[in-house]
Amino acid sequence: MPLTCSVFIATSSDGFIARADDNIDWLENPAYTMSATEDFGYAEFTGSIDTLVMGRRSFEKVLTFANWPYDKLPVVVLSSRTIHIPAELQTKVRNIHQEPQELVAQLETEGRRHLYIDGGETIRRFLRAGLIADMTITRLPVLLGEGIPLFGAIDHDIRLSHEWTRTFGNGFVQTKYRIVREARGDRREEDGLGRRP
């Protein structure tokens, strides 16, 4: 079985993962607090993955948190710039500058099986490269109006397969989609039926 790339992310109902200045205050609204043990499936998800891949911008955001939240999970920061990795994270974090396809091939040779792809730009790059297998999206009951979007431009429609949806008492709506990988022939046929010229 080849390596799998998954997304697990929260968005506003208008599709933003952060405000324009990377602020995620709106995620931490006390109105969303449930029981102390409710983690919206996060522990189950991260228990299934062996490597976290994020962009520089997400990494720098996480560095502002009081604690490094990923314990011993290996983290790859995908960045064309050299990033500063604090001494205490040197054994956990590495900076790689590769295209998504190359990175996946490399991590596969290292024996990695399941990547957690995080951060807007990184997710969009992996989606465009056809590398995302599934996405668990948790929509929060708020409109922000502007910010960093989860999704962006793609060169053709991407069909999704709905796996399940569950709702929480605080108004969160969580849906798991698989990405439908279309054979080139299918895609061409569909082009003739209803796509943009």
Place this chain on the structure above:
Amino acid sequence: MPLTCSVFIATSSDGFIARADDNIDWLENPAYTMSATEDFGYAEFTGSIDTLVMGRRSFEKVLTFANWPYDKLPVVVLSSRTIHIPAELQTKVRNIHQEPQELVAQLETEGRRHLYIDGGETIRRFLRAGLIADMTITRLPVLLGEGIPLFGAIDHDIRLSHEWTRTFGNGFVQTKYRIVREARGDRREEDGLGRRP
């Protein structure tokens, strides 16, 4: 009870209601066909409303359909331009050039109770004016990458209250939200806690 403004609309999973050229081919994908009687709640919704308000762009799109889809339902086309209303629709459609607040006040004096607000720009204008009571959003399992978005810029976060979510066998996820109307005092207090400066 004051007049109520509701939204009932389908979007792609990345939040578009049409392609950039107004094309809605992706809504009509044969893969989404369910039983002949499944209308995803549309008849129940339209049965509860007495006036449809849409923008010029939506109206011109609907005119390209083989049949006028709204039967005897009164339609208001909100447009600052004079629009051409075909002769057979003169008794059903009128063109009004007003701000949302004024239009709502006028329709209220006419005895209207429940408006169906349709079309991206019109929905966004009503949302910004604080006039939308609830939104039923049906997300289709597809990413388009670009197009006409449902949501747009707003001058403060809009909190939503989750009413219900239901899923369909074809992958549609339908959620009804109410718009939370915040007292000015509440909003100011929240500003201090976590909003943009």
